Each structure stands twice: as structure tokens, then as C-alpha cells.
Amino acid sequence: MAHILILGAGYGGLKAARDLAKTTPADTQIDLVDKNVLHVEKTALHMVAAGTAKPESVSFDVRDVIPSNVNFIQATVSKFDLENKKVSFSDHDDIEYDYVIVALGFRSEDFGLEGADEHALILQDLDTATEIYKTINKNVANYKTSQDPKDLSIAVCGAGFTGIEVLGELVDTVKILKAKYGVPEIKVTCLEMATRILPMFDEELSNYAVSYLEKNGIKLLTGAKIAKIEDGAVVYKDAEDAEHKVE
Ligand SMILES: Cc1cc2nc3c(=O)[nH]c(=O)nc-3n(C[C@H](O)[C@H](O)[C@H](O)COP(=O)(O)OP(=O)(O)OC[C@H]3O[C@@H](n4cnc5c(N)ncnc54)[C@H](O)[C@@H]3O)c2cc1C
Known part of the structure; x- marks a missing residue:
């Protein structure tokens, strides 16, 4: 046997x-x-x-x-x-x-990026996925008291399949949360090192995704190389090596 x-x-x-x-x-x-x-x-x-x-x-x-x-x-x-x-x-x-x-699956990879471990939320399993939504919901709810624009700003790091799928869902989420808590616009910014999103697709298809996301208020920063993640901000460098922050 x-x-x-x-x-x-x-x-x-x-x-x-x-x-x-x-x-x-x-x-x-x-x-x-x-x-x-x-x-x-x-x-x-x-x-x-x-x-x-x-x-x-x-x-x-x-x-x-x-x-x-x-x-x-x-x-x-x-x-x-x-x-x-x-x-x-x-x-x-x-x-x-x-x-x-x-068949023990995958682990989320931060490529040793400074600050990612401490200051970013990872998407790996049911608990981490639940934690991401709880955090977004809690911060948006908190805006009325804090008036802190950071409570209404979401940064998605990476525009591969998972990042883009998250952005697609956030299009609906931000509308729902904005109405629920009566807050101003919730900003969603995606940072991607490549010069275009979904580089594995042909250009027509990735342009379609870009136009859908941008039409729905998502800000796509391509050519943005993330340098580190701080408490409350993603620090990135543009093509000219100049440093910027997304809070
Ligand atoms: C948002 C998202 C969208 C995706 N979309 C697609 C898609 O459209 N198409 C596609 O092909 N792939 C997609 N993927 C990738 C796909 O989910 C993975 O490739 C797939 O889950 C891997 O399957 P697996 O069986 O190897 O591992 P998993 O499905 O991760 O399963 C691993 C299992 O091992 C268990 N385990 C882990 N460690 C231990 C341990 N130490 N002891 C005991 N048990 C343990 C876990 O509890 C889990 O049940 C996506 C992934 C994400 C995150």
C-alpha cells in the first residue's frame, strides 16, 4: 500500500x-x-x-x-x-x-524594499486581504475627525495582474465609501516602475485598462521606481532620478 x-x-x-x-x-x-x-x-x-x-x-x-x-x-x-x-x-x-x-503556495514578495515590512500592507492570504479593507475603511471613517488628507489616499504599489485587479475593485469601493462617510474624493494612486502597466499584454489591451482606470479617477504613475516606504508615504524616483512622495 x-x-x-x-x-x-x-x-x-x-x-x-x-x-x-x-x-x-x-x-x-x-x-x-x-x-x-x-x-x-x-x-x-x-x-x-x-x-x-x-x-x-x-x-x-x-x-x-x-x-x-x-x-x-x-x-x-x-x-x-x-x-x-x-x-x-x-x-x-x-x-x-x-x-x-x-503545494504550499506563494508568499508576498517585497524585494527587500526599505520600510515595506513595517509600513505597507501585504496581500497574501485571507487575513492580510481582510486587514487591507479594514484599514481603508477605518481611515476613511476617521477623516471626519482627523481632516487628514492621508486618510483619503490609497497607494497601490505595482501594476502587474494583482495590482491592476485591486485597482479595478477600488474603483467601486471608493465610490461606496465616499457616499457612506460623506467625505471628499478618495485618491487612489498606483506606482509602477515599468513605463506602461500590464506590459505582458499587447499595447491596445493595456491602453484599454489605462483609459478605464483613469476615467474612473485612478492616478497611474508609470516609470516610478519605489525607493522606500515610510510611515504614511511611498517615496519614489522618476526617470530623471528626482525623488517624490505619495502620501
Ligand atoms: C489577487 C490574486 C489574483 C490571482 N489571479 C490569478 C489568475 O487569474 N490566474 C492564475 O492562474 N493565478 C492567479 N493568481 C495566482 C494563484 O492564486 C496562485 O498561483 C495559486 O494560488 C497557487 O496555488 P497553490 O496550490 O500552489 O497554492 P495556494 O493556493 O497558495 O495554497 C497553498 C496552501 O498551503 C497552505 N500552507 C501554506 N503554508 C503552510 C504550512 N507551513 N503548513 C501547512 N499548510 C500550509 C495554505 O494554507 C494554502 O491552503 C492570483 C493570485 C492573487 C493573489
């Missing part, structure tokens, strides 16, 4: 578990491990971050969707011992295996 250990119940791990449950001999032991019981649709995290989707609408209990011959274990992977075919966990006994599938 073979023992297959699948680490991570995201897209990769869950699909592997469901497929292997159909294709392996009946006596195969399949263990699917994740630190959370919830499978999170990571491709919808930008909506949670912008408040246009609730965390519960983009996640579901893994145990509701796995076949009966897959055993789910909630545990946090801490160490691999590939030589002895063994995985250790911070909250579970070691598990030995015949085959292991590592």
Missing part, C-alpha cells in the same frame, strides 16, 4: 488529492494536510482586500469537497526530511510517506 502525503490544500494540493483519489489503487492512503481547514480562492483575494467580496464568499471547508478516501489533517508544516521521507509539523506528530506533493 502506498502512502501519498499532499502538503497544502490550495488549488494545487486540492486538485491533486481529488484526481489521485480517482486514479490510484483502492488501498492507497492519501493524506491532505493544510494549516487551515478553509480552502481559499486566492484568485479572489483582491476583492476581499477592496471590500467587494466577503472572506466567506471566497473560501470553503476543504472537508466538504474531498472524496471519502482522502484523509484531511490540519497541521502546520515546519520541516522536510527528504532522505528519510518524513515531514515534521509544529502542531502534529511527524508523518512518513512514500510520495510527497509540496
Whole structure:
């Protein structure tokens, strides 16, 4: 009897578990491990971050969707011992295996940018996405008392797929929050080092995105190389190496 250990119940791990449950001999032991019981649709995290989707609408209990011959274990992977075919966990006994599938996902990358760790909000999982919307909502609500324009200014760092998806959702969010709290215009600025957004698409398509976002009040700063992130400001350099700030 073979023992297959699948680490991570995201897209990769869950699909592997469901497929292997159909294709392996009946006596195969399949263990699917994740630190959370919830499978999170990571491709919808930008909506949670912008408040246009609730965390519960983009996640579901893994145990509701796995076949009966897959055993789910909630545990946090801490160490691999590939030589002895063994995985250790911070909250579970070691598990030995015949085959292991590592599908532990991605981590948000700040490329060591000064101040990013302390002063920026990262988008990585359900908790960090929820934290982004909570912060935006709290600051906009705070404006009436503080009258601080920074409470009405959102900076999105990076105009790749995720940054652009966040901006697309923020178009709706800022309208909703402006009406909800009766505040002036909420500024959204996106900083991107490349000279155009979505460089992986052809120019016509990326121009379409630019015109949609700009028409909806989003300020796109291309050719803007972020130098550091301070408390309350993104510092960037333009093409002439001159330093500017987005508060
Ligand atoms: C906003 C956004 C939009 C995206 N849109 C697209 C898109 O349109 N198309 C596309 O192809 N991709 C998209 N992606 C990328 C896509 O979400 C990832 O490539 C995909 O989630 C990776 O799948 P995975 O199974 O490897 O990992 P994940 O889906 O990240 O799953 C990893 C799992 O491992 C678990 N885990 C992590 N560490 C541990 C540990 N130490 N112990 C136990 N469990 C652990 C996590 O809880 C999680 O359940 C998008 C990503 C984001 C953030």
C-alpha cells in the first residue's frame, strides 16, 4: 500500500488529492494536510482586500469537497526530511510517506524594499486581504475627525495582474465609501516602475485598462521606481532620478 502525503490544500494540493483519489489503487492512503481547514480562492483575494467580496464568499471547508478516501489533517508544516521521507509539523506528530506533493503556495514578495515590512500592507492570504479593507475603511471613517488628507489616499504599489485587479475593485469601493462617510474624493494612486502597466499584454489591451482606470479617477504613475516606504508615504524616483512622495 502506498502512502501519498499532499502538503497544502490550495488549488494545487486540492486538485491533486481529488484526481489521485480517482486514479490510484483502492488501498492507497492519501493524506491532505493544510494549516487551515478553509480552502481559499486566492484568485479572489483582491476583492476581499477592496471590500467587494466577503472572506466567506471566497473560501470553503476543504472537508466538504474531498472524496471519502482522502484523509484531511490540519497541521502546520515546519520541516522536510527528504532522505528519510518524513515531514515534521509544529502542531502534529511527524508523518512518513512514500510520495510527497509540496503545494504550499506563494508568499508576498517585497524585494527587500526599505520600510515595506513595517509600513505597507501585504496581500497574501485571507487575513492580510481582510486587514487591507479594514484599514481603508477605518481611515476613511476617521477623516471626519482627523481632516487628514492621508486618510483619503490609497497607494497601490505595482501594476502587474494583482495590482491592476485591486485597482479595478477600488474603483467601486471608493465610490461606496465616499457616499457612506460623506467625505471628499478618495485618491487612489498606483506606482509602477515599468513605463506602461500590464506590459505582458499587447499595447491596445493595456491602453484599454489605462483609459478605464483613469476615467474612473485612478492616478497611474508609470516609470516610478519605489525607493522606500515610510510611515504614511511611498517615496519614489522618476526617470530623471528626482525623488517624490505619495502620501
Ligand atoms: C489577487 C490574486 C489574483 C490571482 N489571479 C490569478 C489568475 O487569474 N490566474 C492564475 O492562474 N493565478 C492567479 N493568481 C495566482 C494563484 O492564486 C496562485 O498561483 C495559486 O494560488 C497557487 O496555488 P497553490 O496550490 O500552489 O497554492 P495556494 O493556493 O497558495 O495554497 C497553498 C496552501 O498551503 C497552505 N500552507 C501554506 N503554508 C503552510 C504550512 N507551513 N503548513 C501547512 N499548510 C500550509 C495554505 O494554507 C494554502 O491552503 C492570483 C493570485 C492573487 C493573489
